[in-house]
Amino acid sequence: MSHIALVTLVVRDYDEALAFYTGALGFELVEDTDRGDGSRWIVVRPRGTEGTGLLLARAKDEAQTASVGAQTGGRVGFFLHTGDFAGDHARMRAAGVRFLEEPRHEVYGSVAVFEDLYGNRWDLLQPA
Numbered sequence: 842m843s844h845i846a847l848v849t850l851v852v853r854d855y856d857e858a859l860a861f862y863t864g865a866l867g868f869e870l871v872e873d874t875d876r877g878d879g880s881r882w883i884v885v886r887p888r889g890t891e892g893t894g895l896l897l898a899r900a901k902d903e904a905q906t907a908s909v910g911a912q913t914g915g916r917v918g919f920f921l922h923t924g925d926f927a928g929d930h931a932r933m934r935a936a937g938v939r940f941l942e943e944p945r946h947e948v949y950g951s952v953a954v955f956e957d958l959y960g961n962r963w964d965l966l967q968p969a
Contacts, residue, residue, distance in 0.1 A: 844892070844893065845893050846893065846894065847884065847893065847894050847895070847896045848893060848894075848895055848896065848919075849895075849896045849898050850895050850896065850897055850898065850912070850961070851898050851899075851900050851905050851908050851909050851912060852897050852898065852899055852900070852909060852959065853899070853900060853906070853909050853959065854899065855881050855883055855897060855899050857958065858883075858897045858958070858959075859873070859883060859885070859897065861957060861958040862885045862895065862897070862957075863885060864936065865933060865936040865937055865938050865958075866887075866921075866933065866936075866938070866957075867887075867888055867929075867932070867933075867936075868885040868886055868887055868888060868895075869885065869886060869887075869888040869889070870883070870884075870885055871884040871885060871886055871894055872884040880898075880899065880901075881899075882896070883896070883897040884896055884897075885897065887921065909959050910957075910959035910960035910961055911960070911961075912961060913961065913962070915962070916962065917954055917962040917963065917964050918961060918962060918963075919957075919961065919962075919963040919964070920963070920964045920966055921963055921964065921965050921966065922966055922967070922968060923965060923966065923967050924967065925967070926944070926950075926951040926965065926966075926967035927944075927951075929965060930944060930953060930965060933955065933965070938955050938956075939955060939956050940953050940954065940955045940965075941953075941954045941955060941956060941962070942954050947969075948969065949968065949969055950966055950967050950968040950969040951966070951967045952964050952965065952966045952967075953965050
C-alpha cells in the first residue's frame with residue numbers, strides 16, 4: 842500500500858460543497874461523475890497536488906445527515922498544509938472562510954483552525 846487515495850466527507854449538497862472547496866479553499870475539481878442514480882462521484886484536492894483527495898458524498902439518510910459537520914466529534918479532523926501560510930490565510934479570509942482563532946506560531950509551524958461550510962474543523966498549517 843502506498844498512500845490513502847480518498848477520504849469521504851459527508852455533505853448536505855453537492856453543488857454547495859463543490860463551490861466552497863473549489864472557491865473558498867481553492868481546491869481543484871478532479872472528478873465529477875453522475876452515477877445515474879441521483880448521486881455523483883465528486884473528488885477535489887488541493888490545487889497542483891497528486892495526494893489524497895476528498896470524496897464529497899451527499900448524505901443519503903437521517904443518520905448521515907446528522908453527521909454532516911460533526912464527522913470528527915468537534916475535533917480538528919483535517920490538516921491542510923501550505924508553503925505560504927500568510928498568503929493562503931489572507932486569501933481564505935477574503936473568500937469568507939471562518940477562522941476560529943488568530944494565527945499561532947508553534948514549534949511545529951504556523952497554524953490557525955478554521956471551519957468548512959458545515960462546521961468541520963481544519964488546521965491550516967505551514968510546517969516549520
